[in-house]
Amino acid sequence: MGLIRLVVFGFLLLSVIYLCVSWYSRSVRREKLEKQWDAENPDGHDMVGRQTYITQGMIDYNDSIRPKLLLLIYVVPALAVGVILYMTNAN
Structure with missing residues (x-):
């Protein structure tokens, strides 16, 4: 019963x-994309292009290996x- 509870x-x-880690990782990546867009487009007028860039x-x-x-x-x-249980119960 203890194992099931564990x-x-x-x-x-x-x-x-x-x-929590997934949410944090996605927010850091999104912020990085926003900063890259702002650095490449200092005028800041093309909000549709910015949103498209961030979405892409x-x-x-999501297709990269990092979220996986x-x-x-x-x-x-x-x-x-599993290793601890095996080593504890092994003769």
């Missing part, structure tokens, strides 16, 4: 951490717990 609460905790940049970000690496937030702790 898995459920661990998954919930890791999901909260994943969502975020689509490119965030899934390691689930994998690494699960492997660590």
Whole structure:
């Protein structure tokens, strides 16, 4: 019963951490794109072009490997717990 509780609460905790890190990573990338646009277009009049640039940049970000690496937030702790359980119960 304790293992089931560990898995459920661990998954919930890791999901909260994943969502927070994912949100932070996306916001940092969006801010970087906004700064790049502002540096390349100092007049700041083309708001439609700016939004298109940022949207395309975020689509490119979603297709990159970085958001997929965030899934390691689930994998690494699960492997660590598995190894600890194995080493504790091994003869």
